[in-house]
Amino acid sequence: MRTLTATVENFPIQEVFRISRGEKTVARVVTVTVSENGVTGRGECVPYGRYDESPRSVCEQIELARGAVESGIGIDELQNLLPPGAARNAVDCALWDLTARTADRSVAELADLTGELHPVLTAYTLSLDTPERMGAAAQRHGHLPILKVKLGGTGDLERVGAVRTAAPTARLILDANESWTPEQVQQFTPVLHEMRVELIEQPLPADDDDFLLSFDSPVPLAADESCRDLATLEKVADRYAIANIKLDKTGGLTEALRVERAARSMGLKTMTGCMVATSLSMAPGVVLAQRTDFVHLDGPMLLAGDRFPALRYVGALVHPADGGVWAP
Template sequence: MARTLTALGESFPLATPFRISRGVKTAADVVTVTLSEGGVIGRGECVPYPRYGESVESSIIEIEAIREALESGIDRSVLIDMLPAGAARNAVDCALWDLELRLSGSDIATAMGLARPLTPIATAMTVGLDTPDAMGLAAAALADVPLIKVKVDRTDPAAQLRAVRAAAPSPRMIVDPNESWTMAEVSDLQALMIDLRVDLLEQPLPAHEDGDLNGFSSAILIAADESIHVAADLDSLPDGYGVVNIKLDKTGGLTAALDLAQAARARGLGVMTGCMICSSLSVAPAWAIAADSDFVDLDGPLWLSVDREGGVTGVRGHLLPAQPGFWGGL
């Protein structure tokens, strides 16, 4: 039976600006893909990321280029060779997962062997980059959550981190410089991060400079984010990393994300599940990875003024799954 494809850009305004070392976001700009077959509709979403040379427009062009193949009925195993890893393939891959599960009368929990119903997951709650005083105020509102993620840069990371920890003494902490540090910061801030009980340092160096981490014995576990996209990247990953941050927009969908998670664990690496600033339609597929991850950072939809109806919700640092039927089959 023939399929029908739609791919369109949508924008979801944020409740408050989201600041990291690379800039400020005020909206989640996404591409939504639907594939319909016999009255059944599968949906997927991606967040094109300028850091990787992507835009809403370029992602739609990529998807439209394979319209004929998609509407003729290709499956995920063919798709993975038709589009490169990245946002465009993610939206299509997730739409195919959703469609396949609905057509088969199954759901993602059954397919992945997850708990039914899906159980809440502790997610990192992000303290955006700002002045130390402002970051302390933001952290105070998160003092009772299990895990916080602190966005820092090179201006004064020590003051930023001290302010956050003073305001939120209890939560576990991830520090994310978003590639803005040098090895000097990584080395010089080790003692402070130990003192502040930092659990994870995420992608401190620019991806093209992270060879400096080879042979570096860090007292703080270091996660690769921009340096790791798909399983093949593991072969060149510096040995200073102990965790990989899996984002479906980087892997190009849940299919490749599952491969990366399996390959990373086989090498003894920890797994983190992350997301961009997105709607719940991006986060719902990531649940299949997050349910068995060491760290989860899926608060993207919680930054929105209004999310998609029936999506995930957050309660005191825990992410509650989307309503049944939102994504991933029946």
């Protein structure tokens, strides 16, 4: 007999995590377990307020799917049972974990990846703050090779300038979280190109980015909020050079792998993204990251304490799951 559980858990964050839409000090996640014949698979999601999700709404969605999941549906059937989003992500990843453990097969094999999973290099996030504080944060973390800088509009050139001065050798990627205007895109991007910025995520609101159809950005632009699932890719390809794929948006590893393949076929580069969450959220992301050009899986690095067992982080190098927190 198969059983499903869904639990809300809180993980304190080391420091205030701040983006253009707000700040938080705790990562609230929903953890799903699916158990069958003495084997348990687990998945984790972060309800995404940007898409009107909350822990309560996610748990309600999962509860609606309980009967079908406990009756034995598989990963493919799940895609039609729940919409893209956090709820489906947690259940999808739990079923991947359960399937791999039950079949005694690696996740890489189930995902049709060649060879074993390899460690990946993640970007590390600097929260939105004053230029002085962001410069100080960059100095503290300047030993890490890739810094992801959260931005918020006015004052962003000063923020990036402070980070670049404090971490002159780091690779920089930026995330505006929909906070810029078209005028700021035009003004900022040539200067940021001179600062050796490698990409800028979601400068304009997802529903108001037509300006990008005719703008030739000197810095590659990545779609985050504009890129949710397969259905959004056609619009993304006309405006952006990179698709940021997050499992909490796609609704799990299954759709994320499909989005990555489709993005490649459209000529887009790809990025594995994450929310602030534990190793249980990152582990399926490491599978996706085997295929993507950029990787952002630093969630546990921002927490005051991760799960145990957890993924192994060596500096910014994230090692694949070994069967502890998730299937190998």
